[in-house]
Amino acid sequence: MTKTDKSERRFTNxxxxxxxxxxxxxxxxxxxxxxxxxxxxxxxxxxxxISKHWDPSLEKFGALPFLYGTLITSxxxxxxxxxxxxxxxxxxxxxxxxxxxxxxxxxxxxxxxGIPSVIYGLWGLFLLMPITRFIQTSLGTTPYxxxxxxxxxxxxxxxxxxxxxxxxxxxxxxxxxLKEAAYSLGATRFEVIKNIIIPYARSGIIAGILLAFGRAxxxxxxxxxxxxxxxxxxxxxxxxxxxxASIIANEFAESTGITASSLIxxxxxxxxxxxxxxxxxxxxxxxxxxxxxxxxx
Amino acid sequence: xxxxENIAENIEDANMHKIIPFPSSLRIxxxxxxxxxxxxxxxxxxxxxxxxxxxxxxxxxxxxLLLVLFHITKNGISVINWGFLTELPLPIGEKGGGVFNSIIxxxxxxxxxxxxxxxLGISAGIYLAEKNKGxxxxxxxxxxxxxxxxxxxxxxxxxxxxxxxPLGGFSALSGxxxxxxxxxxxxxxxxxxxxxxxxxxxxxxxxxxGVPYYKTILKVILPTGLSGIxxxxxxxxxxxxxxxxPLLFTAFGNQFLNYNILKPIxxxxxxxFYYAMSPYPEWHTFAWGASFILVMIVLSFNLIARGISAKxxxxx
Numbered sequence: 001m002t003k004t005d006k007s008e009r010r011f012t013n014x015x016x017x018x019x020x021x022x023x024x025x026x027x028x029x030x031x032x033x034x035x036x037x038x039x040x041x042x043x044x045x046x047x048x049x050i051s052k053h054w055d056p057s058l059e060k061f062g063a064l065p066f067l068y069g070t071l072i073t074s075x076x077x078x079x080x081x082x083x084x085x086x087x088x089x090x091x092x093x094x095x096x097x098x099x100x101x102x103x104x105x106x107x108x109x110x111x112x113x114g115i116p117s118v119i120y121g122l123w124g125l126f127l128l129m130p131i132t133r134f135i136q137t138s139l140g141t142t143p144y145x146x147x148x149x150x151x152x153x154x155x156x157x158x159x160x161x162x163x164x165x166x167x168x169x170x171x172x173x174x175x176x177x178l179k180e181a182a183y184s185l186g187a188t189r190f191e192v193i194k195n196i197i198i199p200y201a202r203s204g205i206i207a208g209i210l211l212a213f214g215r216a217x218x219x220x221x222x223x224x225x226x227x228x229x230x231x232x233x234x235x236x237x238x239x240x241x242x243x244x245a246s247i248i249a250n251e252f253a254e255s256t257g258i259t260a261s262s263l264i265x266x267x268x269x270x271x272x273x274x275x276x277x278x279x280x281x282x283x284x285x286x287x288x289x290x291x292x293x294x295x296x297x
Numbered sequence: 298x299x300x301x302e303n304i305a306e307n308i309e310d311a312n313m314h315k316i317i318p319f320p321s322s323l324r325i326x327x328x329x330x331x332x333x334x335x336x337x338x339x340x341x342x343x344x345x346x347x348x349x350x351x352x353x354x355x356x357x358x359x360x361x362l363l364l365v366l367f368h369i370t371k372n373g374i375s376v377i378n379w380g381f382l383t384e385l386p387l388p389i390g391e392k393g394g395g396v397f398n399s400i401i402x403x404x405x406x407x408x409x410x411x412x413x414x415x416x417l418g419i420s421a422g423i424y425l426a427e428k429n430k431g432x433x434x435x436x437x438x439x440x441x442x443x444x445x446x447x448x449x450x451x452x453x454x455x456x457x458x459x460x461x462x463p464l465g466g467f468s469a470l471s472g473x474x475x476x477x478x479x480x481x482x483x484x485x486x487x488x489x490x491x492x493x494x495x496x497x498x499x500x501x502x503x504x505x506x507g508v509p510y511y512k513t514i515l516k517v518i519l520p521t522g523l524s525g526i527x528x529x530x531x532x533x534x535x536x537x538x539x540x541x542x543p544l545l546f547t548a549f550g551n552q553f554l555n556y557n558i559l560k561p562i563x564x565x566x567x568x569x570f571y572y573a574m575s576p577y578p579e580w581h582t583f584a585w586g587a588s589f590i591l592v593m594i595v596l597s598f599n600l601i602a603r604g605i606s607a608k609x610x611x612x613x
Contacts, residue, residue: 004509011511018417019424019437022485025478026440029447029455036458087354095351105359111599112362116539118566119588122573123365126581157361164358188344211446218448220542221566225573245450245542252454253546267454271447278446279439 030271037265039258048265054231054247056255061262063269065233069241073148073223074216076237077155078209085160085212086205089167090193097172106168113161121225124154128226136238146228147240154222163212166285170204171197173292207284214277218270220245244270366592373589376582382590386552386568389577396587398554402469402563403594406548407534409473409558414480415530421481422488422526423514429493445482452478453543461547469555469562472548479540480533487529491522528606535598539591541566565591 040048044061051062088109096102132153133145174197182192198205228240229250242250244266252263380395387394421437428434452475460471495518503513519526541564544550549561550571565587572584 008509008511011514015420015424015427018420019428019433021417022421022437022440022444022481023433025481026443029451032455032458033451084354084358087351088358090351091355095348105355107603108359109362111596112366114535114539114595114599115362115365116541116566116591116595118539118541118569118573119369119592120365122569122584122588123368125573127364127368157365160358161362188340190344190347191340193347214446218446218450220448220450221570225570245448248450248454249542249545252457253549264454264458267451271451274446274448275443278442282442 033264033268033271037261037268040261040265043258044262044265048262052233056251056259059258061258063244063262063266065231066242066244066247066266067269068233069148069227070217070243070245072234072237073152073155073227073241073243074213076148076152077159077216078213080152080156081160081163081212082209084156085164085167085208088160088164089171089201089205089208090197092164093168093171094189094193094197106165109161109164113165117158117219117221118225120154120158121222124150124222124226128153132238139238141236141238144228144238144240146226148227148234148237151223151227151241151243152237154226155216155219158219158222159212159216162215163208166208166211167201167205170201170208170285170288173204173289174200175292203284204288207281207288210277210284211281214274214281217243217277218245218274220249224249369585369588369592372582372585373592376586377589381583381586385554386583389575389579394583396565396568396583396590398551399563399565399568399587400590401554401556402548402551403538403565405469405556405558405562406472406476406544406564407538409469410476410480410537411530411534413474414477414484414533418481418484418533419488419519419526422485423492423519425485425489426492427514429489441482441485444478445486449479449540449542450545453546456543457546464559467547467549467561469548469558469560472544472562472564473558475543475547476537476540479537479543483533483536484526484529487532488522488526491525491529492518494525495521524605528602531598531602531605535595535602538598539566539595541570565594 052064053062129145132150133143136143182196224246230240234241248263383397384395456471456475503517550567551561551563555562569584569587572580
């Protein structure tokens with residue numbers, strides 16, 4: 001074997017091993033979470049997701065308040081963000097496809113999407129909180145300021161650029177001849193958008209919303225700062241609560257034994273849910289772009 | 298073989314390909330459009346109304362993003378001075394002090410995580426670009442999707458179990474490892490995408506000259522794709538510079554200056570979180586100042602990355 005052959009083999013081995021290490025890393029993450037949460041799984045089993053009592057001093061743990069908090073904040077955030085992100089998708093994907101405005105808005109959304117979540121949290125703490133407090137006093141409820149409503153608002157602001165950029169990409173993939181055919185029949189632009197673009201891009205828009213949902217579930221810092229850190233089942237959308245991510249952020253550093261194990265159990269659930277959502281969303285988008293590339297040829 | 302039938306088939310085939318497949322989801326709407334009997338003026342009005350609505354909603358959704366930037370600049374810039382950048386934090390009640398330790402801490406964390414993730418990320422990216430047909434490559438791609446979507450707080454837990462617990466305490470090293478896990482998917486994906494775009498004849502030319510495969514990759518393909526890979530690295534650094542969640546129980550935070558990577562270390566995002574959640578108004582202004590610095594760092598990483606990919610693009 002010559003020297004070159006040896007180096008050749010070494011190179012191939014190195015890139016193969018580093019590729020493989022990604023699979024190993026993911027398997028290791030999953031098995032570590034699973035093993036570390038076994039004490040909690042054994043003690044609480046399935047009732048972990050039904051019980052609403054989270055009491056570290058009595059060592060009784062139920063994750064229902066956090067599951068509920070995560071779902072409700074993410075869903076409210078999604079509903080707030082959907083009209084806006086679809087509007088931006090249409091704005092950038094159809095009305096202003098090229099030119100200065102489009103380029104400027106597109107790159108500024110991308111850059112602004114990179115603002116760290118802790119800064120959104122800080123901004124929400126000093127600007128959204130007084131607004132919520134004002135709404136609460138005028139409604140006559142306790143003016144906490146923090147809570148599900150404030151957290152959902154900041155989440156919505158944070159996921160709009162994300163789902164809008166996916167929506168824009170899907171809309172710009174629509175074959176021009178479909179739209180032109182509709183125009184040639186005398187359709188107005190609104191009719192083209194309503195009857196061609198939205199139905200055609202529907203699955204892509206849904207995938208974008210799905211991926212945004214995955215991001216909203218896992219979002220930690222901004223939510224932790226604004227949700228009010230309460231371990232009870234929330235009574236209204238203004239009351240303080242906790243999400244799965246925020247309870248981990250708040251309590252994991254000081255926890256030991258069964259408390260830590262229960263928090264890791266929540267982490268495991270979070271990991272599995274985001275995994276499913278991300279795989280589904282990515283699969284849909286891949287399918288769409290494959291179909292689009294087939295239709296062009 | 299009767300050729301006439303073949304030709305007929307071929308013609309049919311060719312015609313089949315010309316027809317644009319009309320998605321079944323659109324057929325329901327066909328009838329409605331055809332039966333649209335409303336007067337033209339009303340339809341044009343609806344069209345205009347919709348355009349206005351889209352533009353208004355788009356502008357509205359930009360508003361909060363611009364407001365965030367505006368408030369950070371307004372509240373942050375007045376706090377920034379030389380002392381803020383070069384002094385250590387002081388206890389509450391004393392005037393002055395700064396965030397020097399956090400800036401240094403963030404730098405150390407970035408360097409640590411880059412050292413771990415860049416070599417691994419680039420070589421995994423080469424593997425994916427070169428062997429992208431295989432089954433293992435498919436599995437790796439799936440893993441990258443999952444890894445990219447994994448919540449940062451979960452990565453914090455993992456690093457706590459893997460590094461902090463065995464070492465017996467919070468450390469800069471564990472923070473670097475947590476951040477490097479977050480960097481990996483971005484670097485791998487950008488390396489793969491860049492290398493796939495490089496035309497095949499470059500590689501063929503090099504191989505035809507008798508250059509061994511590994512030298513072709515390292516000396517021809519990688520340098521050609523350098524700008525794309527660099528963009529990916531900068532974007533991933535921009536992503537982790539602002540991460541707080543994985544640092545909460547790994548690097549932890551430290552109000553003193555620390556260069557030892559086995560001791561807890563401060564970082565800008567952690568300091569912002571700590572100051573923002575404190576009850577003292579003086580510390581809140583410090584949080585705005587630190588936010589301004591952090592946003593400037595993150596935005597400049599992003600802009601440099603954009604500049605590199607625009608200016609330094611290899612023309613084929």
